[in-house]
Amino acid sequence: MTVAYTLKRPGRALLAGAAIGGCLVAVPFNALDFAANSQFLTVDDMMGRWFWSFAFATFFFGMGLAFVGAPAWMLLDHNGVRGPVAAASLGPALILTLNLLLDLITLQTVAINVGDVLLAGACAVVGLAVQRIAYVEADSIKPPSARPS
Structure with missing residues (x-):
């Protein structure tokens, strides 16, 4: 599959990846915290813990993406390895x-x-x-239409 990307899309992809990673880390953490401390928590405590744990998880997941994942991703992209299998195996590796x-x-x-x-x-x-x-298929990129003058 031949892919092309624009300069705006990798930045958006990293931001979305940080948010998704923050959710995937914060939700199990908060579920375990709620199961252990449910009788001691008020609704305000739970909402505050959910918000701050999501914020911290998103921040630190984003830092990991920016400082570890993005350089490895750039190496793969430079060498032409851009498929979903490479993307799914880069993170766990x-x-x-x-x-x-x-x-x-x-x-x-x-x-x-x-x-x-x-x-x-x-x-x-x-x-x-x-x-x-971050990537779109090269076939789906449409050339800009000529503007009438």
Whole structure:
């Protein structure tokens, strides 16, 4: 599949990816928090926790996309690898590699737990969304029509 992209679309894709990643991280966190503390929380507490956890998750997911995902994405794009399979596998590969490096640096036992697998799945979903937003098929690009003068 030949794809072309405009300069505005990668920026929009990264912003949308940060928002989707923030949702995918904040929703399970808040569901577990609500299940553990439901009898102690008021509605205001729950709304505040949902808002701030979404804001923080979106911010940090966006920073990860900007500083880790985007450079790797640019390398793949430069080498002509632009398909959905590459986009879906880039995120999990990066997050599991970073997890391995952090385990090695902190001298912990190298292990992949359920949280790492769920985060890798969220990264795969974000990678697909970013690829879908950033790229359009070359056949669907219409040439600009001539303006009548």
